[in-house]
Amino acid sequence: MKDDRQVEGLLRELAPQVIGLLVRKHGQFDACEDAVQEALLSAAQQWPVQGIPDSPKSWLATVASRRLVDEWRSESARRRREENSALMEPAGAGATATVSGSDDTLTVLFLCCHPSLSAPSQLALTLRAVGGLTTGEIANAFLVPESTLAQRISRAKQTIKKAGAEFVLPPAAELAERLRVVLQVLYLIFNEGYTTSGGPDLHRADLTAEAIRLTRLLRRLMPDEDEVTGLLALMLLTDARRAARAGDDGSLVPLAEQDRSRWNAEMIAEGVSLVSGALEAGPVGPYQVQAAIAAVHDEAPTATGTDWSQILALYDVLEKVSPGPVVTLNRAVAVAEVNGPEAGLELLATLDDDSRMNQTHRLDSVRGHLLELAGGTGAAREAYLRAAAKTASEPEKQYLTRRAERLG
Known part of the structure; x- marks a missing residue:
């Protein structure tokens, strides 16, 4: 079991590095990423039995290169290559932004978070190409069929090609905005692990651990x-x-x-x-x-020893730095703790017409909590039941239902 975990950790670390090696040599990120995934699968099957090779990175690169050559030998692949010869060619080093300690892992991460992709596609591609997770593992994490997830990843890579993306870090002028997207993707991965959006599990420790690992890596590359x-x-x-x-x-x-x-x-x-x-x-x-x-x-x-006044002051800062309905929702809890539940409910009322909150159970859940604190038992019960009906998470649904039942 220990050897399996050691192999798994090593493969996740090496996956984006090997993708970088192949793309810089051959171009065509989509084909290289597929080849590396096959090499990772072979390594996961062989290394626990045969032992980790002396140069695991070279082993993966060699196996992936062979897969790539085998694919390109086919006539259909040759035609596709001719049609797309101008896409995804490696750019010169002069086009890259200078980031201390950067390597191909950082380039792969930024490419997977390309702004032309939807958020679900960014998540899936990041977990596969940078996190080294298999398509099946990612599909299980997000409760979708493996075939659906595979199509999502395939479409994401085609979208990147059509956007004319190059295998380089974004220009310095775009780096800050692209970094914002990267951080958002990593945060979404973490949140899905910590509060699973659907299914029987309250959290997915594998996703939170992977989000933390990738963020540690990003910090090492961009200290x-x-x-x-x-x-x-x-x-x-x-x-x-x-x-x-x-x-x-x-x-x-x-x-x-x-x-x-x-x-x-x-x-x-x-x-x-x-x-x-x-x-x-x-x-x-x-x-x-x-x-x-x-x-x-x-x-x-x-x-009871929580410094809610300090928390409210920090939410006041957050509302100025990054205003939005989720910040207002969380700030309402702090307002209620400091100034009473009625004050929190008054702030919550400002979100009632916000379309961004219509699809989530969070607003009704918080409203139920504050109504309960204010003594509005009947209204609190109704709010909890509305929230329970909206969430796809079984543990959260059960918790909210119990809160409602407790109020009669």
């Missing part, structure tokens, strides 16, 4: 980007509570009722250190502020 550090801190400070977030039966345990002795003190200490350093470095971004909020929660010895 001067404080928002990368902020995102890593936010993930660590949030994931530190995961063990206490579920009961023995897998049921959801809300933050206020969690056994804080089960929180991961090592992760909290690292997260606090990271966000403290990032906040001292210069202008703050949304991930840094969210990490600071998470740190206040994690450092409170008890739920």
Whole structure:
């Protein structure tokens, strides 16, 4: 089992590096990525039995290159290559943005988060090409058929080709905006793992771990980007509570009722250190502020000992830095804790006509909580039931239903 985990970790680390080697040599990201996936599968089957080769990266590159050559020998592939000869050619080094410590992994990550792709396509392609996950593993994580996920990845690579994307880092003028997309994709991967959007599981530890691993890698490649550090801190400070977030039966345990002795003190200490350093470095971004909020929660010895005034002040900053309905929703909870549930409900009412909140259960869930605090038992029960009807997560549905039943 230990050898299997060692092989799995090594393959995930090497996957984007080998893709980079092949694309720089042959061009055509789509074909190279497919070939590397086949090489990874072969390695996953052979290495645990035969042992890890002396040069695993070279082994993967050799096997993937053979797969690529075999594919290109076919007449149909030759015709496709002629038709698409101008697409995905490696660009000269002079076109790349200068990033200290950058390597092909960073280039692959930015390419997978190309702005021409939809968010689901960015997620899937990032997890496969950079995370080294198989199509089946990604499909299981997002509760879709493997064939659907495979088509999504195939369409994503074709979209990148049609967009004329080159295998280089974005120009310096575009780097900040493209980095924002990369961070958003990594955060979405983490969130899907921490609060699974559908199915019987409350969380997917494999996805949260992969999001943290990739964000650590991104920070190593871009150490001067404080928002990368902020995102890593936010993930660590949030994931530190995961063990206490579920009961023995897998049921959801809300933050206020969690056994804080089960929180991961090592992760909290690292997260606090990271966000403290990032906040001292210069202008703050949304991930840094969210990490600071998470740190206040994690450092409170008890739920009643939480410094809600500080949290509200941080949400005031976050609303200025990155306004949006989710920020308002979370800020309403802090407002209720500081100024009373009626004040929180008044703020929530500003979201009633926001179309972005129509498809989520979060608004009704928070409204039910604040109505319960305000003594509106009947209205709270109705809000919980509306929220339960909207969520596809079985643990959340059960939790909300129980809250409603408790109110009669």
